[in-house]
Amino acid sequence: MKKKLHEDSLHSSKTYKKLVVITSRFPFPLEKGDKLRAYHQIKELAKHFEVHLISTSEQKVEEKHIDELGPFCKAIHVFPINSLQKLIGVSTKLFSRKPIQVGYFHHYSIQQKVNKLLSEIQPDHIYCQLIRAAEYAKNYHDCPKTIDYMDALSKGLERRSLNAKWIKKYIFESEYKCLMNYENSIFEYFEHHTIISKQDKQYIFHKNRSTIEIIPNGVDDSFLKPNPSITKNVDLVFIGNMSYPPNVTAAQFIVNEILPLLSAEIKVKIAGSNPSREVTKLTSNQVEITGYVDNIQNAYRSAEIFVAPMFLGTGLQNKLLESMALGVPCITTSMANNALGATPNQEILIADSAEEFAAQIQRLNESPELKQEIIENGRSFIVKNYEWSKVTDKLVQLMK
Missing domain, CATH: 3.40.50.2000 (Glycogen Phosphorylase B;)
Structure with a gap:
């Protein structure tokens, strides 16, 4: 685990609410869409909240990358995911109803550390990016929570399954059905819900999907x-x-x-x-x-x-x-x-x-x-x- 504290250079004497942001990938460098979205949202949210960033990462996060988020965060916590954890996480989800990619990013040992952090920080709000991060916060009930679906991941995988063959087709079809069910069930654990577009909103099959707020991406x-x-x-x-x-x-x-x-x-x-x-x-x-x-x-x-x-x-x-x-x-x-x-x-x-x-x-x-x-x-x-x-x-x- 890496932890880095920063002086609150964005905020003066005014008291800001504590916002915990949980991401499945560290939001820098900006070579993937979820990283870009998280980075720029954190940059804007830091003008209004005291941001505490919690990220899992399957890749080594360099100190210079942490420094890119430093000016916007009160604290940064990075939990590496090693190859053994990924293998165990994926394997266990093969025999459950949860999506494989949830198992890929969610691990019990990290969950224990996140629980401890949330107890220490006592946030006023928790923001989870993607359903991959939702497991880490879904059972925390001491503050309101927002889940950013970002995309309808199940629909994307369904489209990929149409052109896949043999074992890939079976895996993609099975996974998109698990994702669709999970996108529906995880809705209940969060007070607020966001997504990137009206088109994606239509593919979240929950009875209250009309309440999902559309928050698009922007440009730097x-x-x-x-x-x-x-x-x-x-x-x-x-x-x-x-x-x-x-x-x-x-x-x-x-x-x-x-x-x-x-x-x-x-x-x-x-x-x-x-x-x-x-x-x-x-x-x-x-x-x-x-x-x-x-x-x-x-x-x-x-x-x-x-x-x-x-x-x-x-x-x-x-x-x-x-x-x-x-x-x-x-x-x-x-x-x-x-x-x-x-x-x-x-x-x-x-x-x-x-x-x-x-x-x-x-x-x-x-x-x-x-x-x-x-x-x-x-x-x-x-x-x-x-x-x-x-x-x-x-x-x-x-x-x-």
């Missing part, structure tokens, strides 16, 4: 600053955690389905951390696989068009928020835009097949006027609807 202020002059050196770009199955599928779709319908001169960049073997195999004289990049904003800006053929997964795609904020015109699927809520043909372009993606790319390439209109309207849409301070305000009010 740095994405909204005037764009420096960056040379466009590729035609198309796709960005994300490139070991995440929906992103792997999207990358394969771009290269194997869309690219053959376009000119042989078209260049594609696929950027993001941890590219899987399936992704690295896509490299060619037309396709660059960068892996992790130091400046993700420049990766977006280096392309004429951002394409996101998202057919799997759930939630609001941060990649769409970021590319639109940076002034890169976006083409994505109806499913992805359902969560985003942008106006087709004004703020974003929609395509649901390889042929439609190719046609929309050609539209933008042949019409500078349309391209500029999509850029300007898309950026205005993000500024109006997706600044972190604005989208997190509802969460603050929920907890006060």
